[in-house]
Amino acid sequence: MEKKERKILVAVDESEESMYALSWCISNLISDTNSNNKLVLLYVKPPPAVYSDATGYIFSTEAIAAMEKYSMKLADSVMERAKGIFNNLNANGINIERVVGIGDAKSVICKAVQKLEADTLVMGSHGYGFFKRALLGSVSDHCAKHAKCPVVIVRQP
Amino acid sequence: MEKKERKILVAVDESEESMYALSWCISNLISDTNSNNKLVLLYVKPPPAVYSDATGYIFSTEAIAAMEKYSMKLADSVMERAKGIFNNLNANGINIERVVGIGDAKSVICKAVQKLEADTLVMGSHGYGFFKRALLGSVSDHCAKHAKCPVVIVRQP
Numbered sequence: 001m002e003k004k005e006r007k008i009l010v011a012v013d014e015s016e017e018s019m020y021a022l023s024w025c026i027s028n029l030i031s032d033t034n035s036n037n038k039l040v041l042l043y044v045k046p047p048p049a050v051y052s053d054a055t056g057y058i059f060s061t062e063a064i065a066a067m068e069k070y071s072m073k074l075a076d077s078v079m080e081r082a083k084g085i086f087n088n089l090n091a092n093g094i095n096i097e098r099v100v101g102i103g104d105a106k107s108v109i110c111k112a113v114q115k116l117e118a119d120t121l122v123m124g125s126h127g128y129g130f131f132k133r134a135l136l137g138s139v140s141d142h143c144a145k146h147a148k149c150p151v152v153i154v155r156q157p
Numbered sequence: 158m159e160k161k162e163r164k165i166l167v168a169v170d171e172s173e174e175s176m177y178a179l180s181w182c183i184s185n186l187i188s189d190t191n192s193n194n195k196l197v198l199l200y201v202k203p204p205p206a207v208y209s210d211a212t213g214y215i216f217s218t219e220a221i222a223a224m225e226k227y228s229m230k231l232a233d234s235v236m237e238r239a240k241g242i243f244n245n246l247n248a249n250g251i252n253i254e255r256v257v258g259i260g261d262a263k264s265v266i267c268k269a270v271q272k273l274e275a276d277t278l279v280m281g282s283h284g285y286g287f288f289k290r291a292l293l294g295s296v297s298d299h300c301a302k303h304a305k306c307p308v309v310i311v312r313q314p
Contacts, residue, residue: 021307024307141298147312148312148314150309153308155304155305
């Protein structure tokens with residue numbers, strides 16, 4: 001009997017912890033014998049609005065383009081680090097999809113769960129920095145409450 | 158090479174959702190090929206203090222004994238339901254341990270993670286009823302923040 005494909009969404013960011021969450025996911029959720037797993041790596045870029053500063057100054061289009069370029073480079077570097085983890089764990093056989101979202105991380109992640117029909121969401125407990133966390137609340141808290149699938153919150157020991 | 162034993166702690170209660178969380182755990186975290194898994198079922202009974210009512214009346218020892226008996230029956234019935242799930246999923250080969258804790262669910266669960274050196278904690282997102290939740294806060298919220306291991310919050314679809 002063919003098993004239904006299982007889609008696991010892993011939210012990755014610049015944090016060590018999100019890379020640890022990815023390792024945990026590969027080691028614990030993906031059994032070697034079940035090839036019917038699809039792992040979706042989701043990186044969320046901040047929305048363009050974040051670039052306009054609070055004092056009301058308008059950035060030049062060049063500055064915006066530079067920041068946009070920087071944020072794409074960040075996304076690339078996160079995806080590269082993820083690739084390193086697959087190599088280290090000999091997990092290159094896993095079916096992977098890379099997705100970059102734009103917007104408020106917690107909303108984008110929850111929406112992605114529904115749109116991609118993910119069976120499980122895996123993410124680090126922190127991420128997105130202390131100050132953002134204090135201001136906006138924890139991304140993982142929100143997702144644990146609102147994502148429409150089982151959520152794994154991985155804390156780095 | 159022998160794999161290190163992996164200990165998965167599943168917090169079970171009277172809720173349908175916690176039984177769903179147990180099923181999810183068996184189907185997603187325990188691969189057939191890896192027999193080095195130990196599944197610990199933890200049921201938490203309320204502390205005796207909960208039996209003294211808010212108006213200050215003291216219950217008779219007979220009443221306390223009756224409530225104590227009722228709470229042990231609840232624990233037994235939850236463990237029986239868990240057994241039914243193992244049967245349904247043909248998972249009787251799994252190494253299982255049953256633990257009954259006493260006290261505030263969220264503290265007992267987090268302490269059990271450390272004491273039992275659990276590698277993963279699995280629990281439902283609700284449980285412990287709407288009113289208790291509103292009064293005391295969500296048990297799963299607390300555990301996702303404070304347990305010293307990856308936490309899986311399972312929401313029943």
